[in-house]
Amino acid sequence: MATGRTHRPATRSRGIPEATVARLPLYLRALTALSERSVPTVSSEELAAAAGVNSAKLRKDFSYLGSYGTRGVGYDVEYLVYQISRELGLTQDWPVVIVGIGNLGAALANYGGFASRGFRVAALIDADPAMAGKPVAGMPVQHTDDLEKIIEDNGVSIGVIATPAGAAQQVCERLVAAGVTSILNFAPTVLSVPDGVDVRKVDLSIELQILAFHEQRKAGEDLAADDVVPPVAAKQPRKGPDGDVPAVMPA
Amino acid sequence: MATGRTHRPATRSRGIPEATVARLPLYLRALTALSERSVPTVSSEELAAAAGVNSAKLRKDFSYLGSYGTRGVGYDVEYLVYQISRELGLTQDWPVVIVGIGNLGAALANYGGFASRGFRVAALIDADPAMAGKPVAGMPVQHTDDLEKIIEDNGVSIGVIATPAGAAQQVCERLVAAGVTSILNFAPTVLSVPDGVDVRKVDLSIELQILAFHEQRKAGEDLAADDVVPPVAAKQPRKGPDGDVPAVMPA
DNA sequence: ATATGTGAAAAGGTTCACAGCA
């Protein structure tokens, strides 16, 4: 298979830092809103506020794209929308398949933001024969048997996995074998893929757990904030459990 | 309202780096799988592979929690499960409300991973009166009018927003006013919240756009990989559009 | 006068490589 030869660190692309790439969609959304309100120009300060970042970061981000602003004035909204869209590859059409049409898959299929910005749902695929032919979001669900044909016929390079965790790796492998090189994974599993395939994951329970961590800290702070405990003692006592321990001990 | 006084950089908590916190759920999932297979101990190498990270990173992450391993042996699975659970605050029960019971909200309500790990769906809330009383995931949907009462009665501190973008900010404000201090936002909007409230967002279209960026790069590479263009010339020409430009120009 | 664009400093995160302990 003709995978691109040149191996590059994948965390960095054409000089645009990954952290910047991850924020471009945010800027684009804010700019699109301004564009719809026919706002002609915007300052880094205003746009940053709308995107929820600080202005220095935004300016630095834009500096990687080029000098698209005007000193003393700001940025031309329409022009920036175009430049960011082009940079993100949204001036072309990306056919996408969604595999796994359960509750979540159906929700994704119905999600409007999909179609609007360069993405087109080319097919909905499910392993359940009872689903085949049923319309979801105005589209007939197709059976997994035809996955390879669907990918090839539609030139799909982006796949969305919304199956149960147990099926995800197998679906992933079939997608990749059929030519998909970018995967958005909603299943709570680590997918392993060959080099050259990008995977991004969206994981509800991970997000909740991160929130719980901070939530717990807030609660603990209220109780222990002004205690006599000095910062250093606040560190977890090493090797010794500081409360009841469940069952097993290290050794 | 009694918000914790001490303002800390929020990006760092009790000495555990944010990047580490974000990976703990991953380790926990891998460990839980091992635990279910009754594997007693695991090396950093094995566990790292299961979690999809490298072993040095994993060891460094664990070093922030304490010295929970045994040199020459590895980590005790059950013990680590407990320690990480405790660190993440999963040894306690977190009641959660989901606001916006459309396709996505229903999918979230039905998501099993919710209940399993410390989280409990306390209520489903929707603004549509026609939804009120309807059972979703074995639970009656309640009306937005009762939002404040539901939050208070159940001691909810974590809210999930799955409404349309237009409603999200308003829902957010009501949640926060009622006492919620952590929000998981699925609506494609930037939420503004007071200090002390954590927001995490899950945004399908942002993830897709990031994938499209890399996908575009892959395609471009195949065409231009061995071109005469030196790396420096591959940078975007500044100030000058390098192709057709849509309509407007900066100035 | 005003707001961009960017070097330089600071902070945060990852990887290396090996000392230290079982």
Add this chain to the structure above:
DNA sequence: TGCTGTGAACCTTTTCACATAT
């Protein structure tokens, strides 16, 4: 001997502050 735990080196990202352009 084998694997953890961790300083030190390295890389990425953020922030600062100001020169530069309109």
